Amino acid sequence: MRVALLDDNLALGGQIWRAEATRDVNTAAARWIRRAATAGAKMVTRARVFDAPAPGVLAAEMNEGDEERRIELRYRQLLVATGARERFLPFPGWTLRNVLGAGGLQAMVKSGLPVAGKRVVIAGSGPLLAAVAAYLRHHGAEIALLCEQAPASQTAGLALALAKYPGKWAPAAALVWQLAGVRRATNCWPIAAEGDEVLRAVRVLRNGRETRIACDYLACGFHLVPNLELPLLLGCRTRGGYIEIDEAQRTSVANVFCAGEPTGIAGVDAALIGGQIAAAAAAGRPISARQKRARRRWHRFGMALDRACALRAELRLLAGPETLVCRCEDVAYARLASCRDWRDAKLQTRCGMGPCQGRVCGPATRFLFGWQDVSIRPPLFPVPVASLAAAATPDTGAEPAFEAVAGKNDS
Amino acid sequence: MSCGSLDVAIAGAGIVGAACARECARRGLRVRVFDRAGVGGGATAAGMGHIVVMDDSEAQFALTRYSQRLWQELRPELPAAVEYESAGTLWVAADEEEMAEVERKRGYYEARGVACEAVSAAQLAALEPNLRPGLTGALLVPGDAVVYPPCAAQYLLAQAVAAGAEVSLGSPIVALGEGRVRLANGETIRAGRIVNACGAWAPELTSGLAIRPRKGHLLITDRYPGFVRHQLVELGYLKSAHSLTLDSVAFNVQPRHTGQVLIGSSRQFGAADGAVEAPMLARMLARAQAYMPALGRLSGLRAWTGFRAATPDKLPLIGPVPGDDSLYLATGHEGLGITTSLATGRLIADLMTGASPSLPAEPYLPSRTLSHEN
Ligand SMILES: Cc1cc2nc3c(=O)[nH]c(=O)nc-3n(C[C@H](O)[C@H](O)[C@H](O)COP(=O)(O)OP(=O)(O)OC[C@H]3O[C@@H](n4cnc5c(N)ncnc54)[C@H](O)[C@@H]3O)c2cc1C
Ligand SMILES: Cc1cc2nc3c(=O)[nH]c(=O)nc-3n(C[C@H](O)[C@H](O)[C@H](O)COP(=O)(O)OP(=O)(O)OC[C@H]3O[C@@H](n4cnc5c(N)ncnc54)[C@H](O)[C@@H]3O)c2cc1C
Numbered sequence: 001m002r003v004a005l006l007d008d009n010l011a012l013g014g015q016i017w018r019a020e021a022t023r024d025v026n027t028a029a030a031r032w033i034r035r036a037a038t039a040g041a042k043m044v045t046r047a048r049v050f051d052a053p054a055p056g057v058l059a060a061e062m063n064e065g066d067e068e069r070r071i072e073l074r075y076r077q078l079l080v081a082t083g084a085r086e087r088f089l090p091f092p093g094w095t096l097r098n099v100l101g102a103g104g105l106q107a108m109v110k111s112g113l114p115v116a117g118k119r120v121v122i123a124g125s126g127p128l129l130a131a132v133a134a135y136l137r138h139h140g141a142e143i144a145l146l147c148e149q150a151p152a153s154q155t156a157g158l159a160l161a162l163a164k165y166p167g168k169w170a171p172a173a174a175l176v177w178q179l180a181g182v183r184r185a186t187n188c189w190p191i192a193a194e195g196d197e198v199l200r201a202v203r204v205l206r207n208g209r210e211t212r213i214a215c216d217y218l219a220c221g222f223h224l225v226p227n228l229e230l231p232l233l234l235g236c237r238t239r240g241g242y243i244e245i246d247e248a249q250r251t252s253v254a255n256v257f258c259a260g261e262p263t264g265i266a267g268v269d270a271a272l273i274g275g276q277i278a279a280a281a282a283a284g285r286p287i288s289a290r291q292k293r294a295r296r297r298w299h300r301f302g303m304a305l306d307r308a309c310a311l312r313a314e315l316r317l318l319a320g321p322e323t324l325v326c327r328c329e330d331v332a333y334a335r336l337a338s339c340r341d342w343r344d345a346k347l348q349t350r351c352g353m354g355p356c357q358g359r360v361c362g363p364a365t366r367f368l369f370g371w372q373d374v375s376i377r378p379p380l381f382p383v384p385v386a387s388l389a390a391a392a393t394p395d396t397g398a399e400p401a402f403e404a405v406a407g408k409n410d411s
Numbered sequence: 412m413s414c415g416s417l418d419v420a421i422a423g424a425g426i427v428g429a430a431c432a433r434e435c436a437r438r439g440l441r442v443r444v445f446d447r448a449g450v451g452g453g454a455t456a457a458g459m460g461h462i463v464v465m466d467d468s469e470a471q472f473a474l475t476r477y478s479q480r481l482w483q484e485l486r487p488e489l490p491a492a493v494e495y496e497s498a499g500t501l502w503v504a505a506d507e508e509e510m511a512e513v514e515r516k517r518g519y520y521e522a523r524g525v526a527c528e529a530v531s532a533a534q535l536a537a538l539e540p541n542l543r544p545g546l547t548g549a550l551l552v553p554g555d556a557v558v559y560p561p562c563a564a565q566y567l568l569a570q571a572v573a574a575g576a577e578v579s580l581g582s583p584i585v586a587l588g589e590g591r592v593r594l595a596n597g598e599t600i601r602a603g604r605i606v607n608a609c610g611a612w613a614p615e616l617t618s619g620l621a622i623r624p625r626k627g628h629l630l631i632t633d634r635y636p637g638f639v640r641h642q643l644v645e646l647g648y649l650k651s652a653h654s655l656t657l658d659s660v661a662f663n664v665q666p667r668h669t670g671q672v673l674i675g676s677s678r679q680f681g682a683a684d685g686a687v688e689a690p691m692l693a694r695m696l697a698r699a700q701a702y703m704p705a706l707g708r709l710s711g712l713r714a715w716t717g718f719r720a721a722t723p724d725k726l727p728l729i730g731p732v733p734g735d736d737s738l739y740l741a742t743g744h745e746g747l748g749i750t751t752s753l754a755t756g757r758l759i760a761d762l763m764t765g766a767s768p769s770l771p772a773e774p775y776l777p778s779r780t781l782s783h784e785n
Contacts, residue, residue: 053689340580344449347456347561348492355633355712377687377714382633385674386707388714389696391689 001283003041004073006060008048014260015083015103016268019110047071051378052234053391056255061383070387077255077282080234080243081275082227084261086128087363089222089311090325090333091318093193093202102132102221109139116140118216121202123147123190126223126309127267133182136219144213147188147204149222149315155186155308191318193218205314223309225363226262232376247292248281249274257282266302273298316368325368326361328354333368342371355382417441419763420592420602422584422616425455426560427741427748428608429567430756436574438760443600444568444576445592447583451564453610457717458749459629459665459675460563461642462556463500465747466519470726470774474751476525477770479554481753492562494668500555501530501539501641503662503702504547509646513550520552527552541638541705557642557665560749567752584609587616590737604763606739607732611718613742617732621780622743624718626682628692629675633710636670645702660695662702672709674699676746680721687714719745722780727751729758729775739763740777 005012013021017029024030037043044062051059058073086101093099100108102122109115120141122129125148133143148155188206193199201214226242237244237252243262245251251258259274273294280287319325321334331351339345342352342365351365352358352373357380362373379388419435421428424446436442446452462482465475482495489495504510513529520527530549535542538551572578583595587607592600607613611624645662663675677695682688692714700707720743722728728743739762741755748755757769773779 051689059689340449343452343456347449347451348565353713355710357713378689379711379714382710382712384707385630385632385696385709385711386700388630388689388711389693389700389707391693 003036003039004044004075005036005041006044006047006049006058006073008046008063010045012043012045014081014271044071048381048383049230050380050383050387051391052230053378059378059387059391061381061387068384068387070383070390072392075255077257078234079249079257079259079275079278079282080231080236080251080262081258081260081271082230082262084224084226084265085359086221087223087225087367088220088360089124089315089318089364089367090323091190091192092320092323093195093199094220095324095327096193096195096199097197098195098199098216099193099218099220102129102219105217105219106132106135109136114140115217118142119144119214120217120219121145121147121190121204121213121215122219123149123188123202123204124221124223125149125311126221127305128221128224129219130182130184132219132221133184137182141217143182144215145188145204146182146184147190147206148184148186149189149312150186150308150310151312152186154310189312189315189318190218190220222311222315223306224261224265226265228262229359229376229380231256231258231262233378233380247277247295248287249278250281264299264302265305266298267305270298270302311367319368325364326351326354326358328352328356328361331361336365336369339369342366342373343375345371357381417443417600417602419443419604419606420445420587420600421606421608422446422587422592423453423608423610423613423742424450424564424568424578424580425453425608425610425748426451426458426564426567426752427610427744427755428606429564429571430752431606431608431741431759432571432576432756433567433574434756434760435763436571436576438764438766440760440763442571442576443602444571444578445582445584445594445600446578446580447595449580450568450578451561453612454717454719454748455560455564455610457627457629457715458560458746459663459673460558460560460749461500461663461665462558462750463642463747464520464525464552464555466516467725468774471747472519472523473770474727474754474775475747476523477757478751478754479556481757482556482558482750483554485753486556489558490562490566492559493566494557494559494562496557496666496668497553498555498557498666499551499553499641501535501643502550502552502646503535503542503643504549504646505702506547510547512646513548516550520550525552526554539640539643541703542643543702543704546702551641555642557667558749559668563749564752567756584616588735588738603737604739605737606741606759608741610742610744610748611720613720613740617738617740620728620740620742620777621723622720622728623680624682625721625745626677626679626685626716626718627675627746628677628687628695628714628716629673630692630696630711630714631667632672632674632706633712634670635672635709638670638705638709639664639666639672639703641666643702658691660691660698662699664699664703664706671712672706674706674711678719678746682716685716685718687716720748721745724780727755727775728777728780729755730762730772730777733778 011018020027021029046063047060049060192203194201243258257278259278260271319333329350331349345351418440421444466472528551586593614620643664658679660677665673722743728740732738761768
């Protein structure tokens, strides 16, 4: 089969593998990417899919340094593996400088930001926080406190579930909650970040009591949300907030498969299994009983993770009337409170209509107000007008050039 | 909700329904506005918000000119969110033939008291440096403006509410006429008069209307303050917009208050749905780039579509429906409903209260199209 792999990043590997793969050839990440390359897959990096202009066609924006240009990719089968992003919730001060996403701060350190001797508070929900804490500590940061919003009873359930997943689980230590040497509190969340322009301190509520912690950085993230925009544009059905798939990772759209986080947030091993199953199915190969078992197990794990990270209702009350919810368009909480739904909010306040296209405030308002975003339209990402102007009239008679994989290749 | 019966039930909370509600409520009528969704979520959400005087016919001129004045009067009280900007229009001529049209238009407008000015090629380049070189000139109409339509509709409706109107959102109307409005939730509301202001969907509630949905695409860019200063429209627009059969695109670019550039526009009949169509969007943007090559480099943020309610004679349907004493229409505004919403509100209220009409109502009366169809 002819296979092409498209990714919008400079380096392959996706969210957690891309840095690893370039640093060390002996990592699992590097091994997988090598295997894909030697198997003859065509790797197209810095290509961001922004439209599916016709059945069997993807349009992507290629970013080659100063040059941007549109490419079109024809496929017979498509595997969508677009990953996930962090969820942010608004609270007073969350837009101050040095209040960052947990994954965002990690990425900045990876690309050279020094944190040695800096005091960092990490807050939000989910295992990603622990991974980031370990990473920052390793780079010399002092973790003043890791605040997990969920009560201990909620995360304990997950610890039990974890115990049931042997083998592969040990290397994925990043997902383990217990973290030696880091002060960690459950039932604890940020209520305000303080400082004038730059962060100075964060006030947290811990078991009902307020504490003020001086710090240089506040790294936040309230678990992850799947990147569903592309599969939704393709018409894939969802179920329970994720793309609906069958046991071979097939979506509701013919010849479109989905794997990784859009099908459930369950970490790197789940993504690997899902990718391998989808690839086997696309190639007409059998799926082994072991793979099927692993898939079911990770699915259960993902559900347990979602329950463990379920957001507490109090977090809906954090934002004050003046707290910005949409940072692109400067829309404060008070203006949204009177809106009927997401569309009404967009039209009346322009919430979610800026460059990030609601990727940040969409998940936040879904939690705050129960709004569902409905309209997914091209371009999925901002692209130069010239690229949109260059769309050809689709000629469906052409030979498909590739079997294409959008997002990280894990097969 | 209301006890006692309504004087006027208005179907549709687009900008036209909102403007009708405001006028009727201010004249002391008991008004209630119904919409299946929110306020200004139909064509009003999609429109460019160009407040523009047009001269396709005397009747169209009269309606748009009167409306432009009403917008200018309203301006001091408009909240910031409506983003009224007196950007003015530049009707851009690409050749001598279109320059002749500039002259004709100038004569027409001047004779009717609309301030305007013919602009040379050099002046045009100075006014809008991002236009391509080699254009022939333009007609500048400084009184034209730009608004943000959804917030304008919201404001007009808020004014109606301040004057005593009620609003029921979220339940579709399944039938109306003969003094009754029936909602999908089972409720039936009695009203002395009913206004069908459902835009392109009006024919679903009133049969026999010669209205066809005409789809349009738009694209908005990131913020580039100063990139465009006036609403720019090609004069070829007149040729393409008026073809009632073919799909067409035209160079039509607008500066938004935010510094964003809004790029239009396309016209299509018979579209299956409201999806953004890559080929149509591409055609439209290629046309825009032909006039303004630098647009190509701007970052395109979002594209969307909307449906205009098109009539065969390009004039709206405003007034009573023959055969049902209770029923009025306020629809068929095609690509001018943001502009003409205010005049429509006036006319509807005039006709209902028996006041002498603010401008001659005959050209817009539904009887002109319905009579020979019944
Ligand atoms: C900040 C962060 C940190 C994480 N840390 C951990 C961790 O420590 N341990 C763990 O087990 N899990 C972690 N996760 C979860 C992690 O996403 C998964 O474990 C794993 O990376 C999933 O692989 P994936 O292939 O599904 O998605 P990803 O690895 O996210 O890969 C998706 C790829 O698709 C690309 N892409 C998306 N949309 C498009 C498009 N339209 N066009 C082109 N390319 C596109 C993305 O840029 C990305 O490279 C983290 C997630 C985030 C967001
Ligand atoms: C691309 C584009 C660009 C445009 N540019 C301009 C411009 O620059 N200047 C200008 O003046 N005009 C412009 N227009 C035209 C303008 O947008 C419309 O004429 C105007 O918005 C019509 O307003 P309306 O209230 O009649 O209709 P709509 O805004 O469509 O309102 C109709 C309302 O009726 C409701 N409705 C429908 N059916 C039912 C039902 N069964 N029960 C209850 N409610 C119902 C809908 O939900 C909707 O809210 C443009 C239009 C488009 C599409």
